[in-house]
Amino acid sequence: MKYTIHIAALLLSAAVALAAAGCGYRFSGEGEFPYGVKKIAVEVFKNRSAEAGLENTVASSLIYELTRSGQVTVTEVEAADAVIRGTIQQVADRSVSRSELLTAEERRVFIRVDLRLSRTGGKTLWSAEGLQEDEAFTVSEDRSVTEANRRKALDQLTRRLAEKIYQRITTNF
Numbered sequence: 001m002k003y004t005i006h007i008a009a010l011l012l013s014a015a016v017a018l019a020a021a022g023c024g025y026r027f028s029g030e031g032e033f034p035y036g037v038k039k040i041a042v043e044v045f046k047n048r049s050a051e052a053g054l055e056n057t058v059a060s061s062l063i064y065e066l067t068r069s070g071q072v073t074v075t076e077v078e079a080a081d082a083v084i085r086g087t088i089q090q091v092a093d094r095s096v097s098r099s100e101l102l103t104a105e106e107r108r109v110f111i112r113v114d115l116r117l118s119r120t121g122g123k124t125l126w127s128a129e130g131l132q133e134d135e136a137f138t139v140s141e142d143r144s145v146t147e148a149n150r151r152k153a154l155d156q157l158t159r160r161l162a163e164k165i166y167q168r169i170t171t172n173f
Contacts, residue, residue: 033071033082033169033170034117034126034169035082036081037072037081037082038081039072039075039080039081039082040072040073040074040080040081040083040084041074041075041076041077042063042066042074043085043086044056045087045113046087048087048089048090049088050091051088054111054154055088057155058113058158058161058162059086061158061162062086062165064159065163065165065166081120082118082125083119083120084117084165085116086114086116087115088112089112089113089114089130090111090112091110092109092110093108093109093110093150094108105138105139106138106139107136107137107139107150108137109154111133111134111154111158112130112132113131113161115127115131133158133164135153135156135160
C-alpha cells in the first residue's frame with residue numbers, strides 16, 4: 001500500500017512536470033532578454049552614496065547573475081547589443097532591535113538603485129527607478145565585528161539585488 005502511494009505520487013509529479021513543460025510555463029526569471037539581446041555589457045554603477053567600492057560589488061554581482069543565467073554573453077560595450085547602466089542612489093542603515101534606548105542589537109542596511117537597459121545606440125529598452133533591497137546584520141560591542149557583519153550583509157543584498165534585476169528584466173517582456 002505504502003509502495004503504491006509513492007509510485008502514484010511520483011507519476012503525478014512527472015505528469016505535472018510534463019504538462020507544465022508542454023504548455024510553455026516558465027519559472028520566474030527564466031525569460032529571455034527583450035528585443036533579441038544576446039550580448040550585454042554592464043557598466044560600473046555610479047555611486048551617489050558614501051559607501052566606497054559598492055559600485056564595483058553591485059556590478060560584479062549583476063555580471064555573475066547574467067553569466068549564470070546563460071541567456072546572454074557579458075562583453076565589452078563596443079561588442080554589446082545592449083548596456084546596463086545604474087546609479088546607487090542611497091545606502092542607509094536603520095536599527096531593527098535595541099537592548100537599551102541607545103544600544104542597537106541588530107541593524108538593517110538598505111540600498112536603492114536606478115537602472116537602465118539600453119541599446120548601445122542609446123534607445124532605452126527597460127528601466128527601473130528606486131529598486132531596493134535590504135539585509136539585517138548583528139551589532140557587536142566590537143566595532144570591527146559589526147563592520148564585518150555589515151559587509152557580509154551588503155554582499156548578500158547585492159547578490160539578491162542582482163537576482164531581482166535579472167528577474168525584472170526578463171519577466172517584463
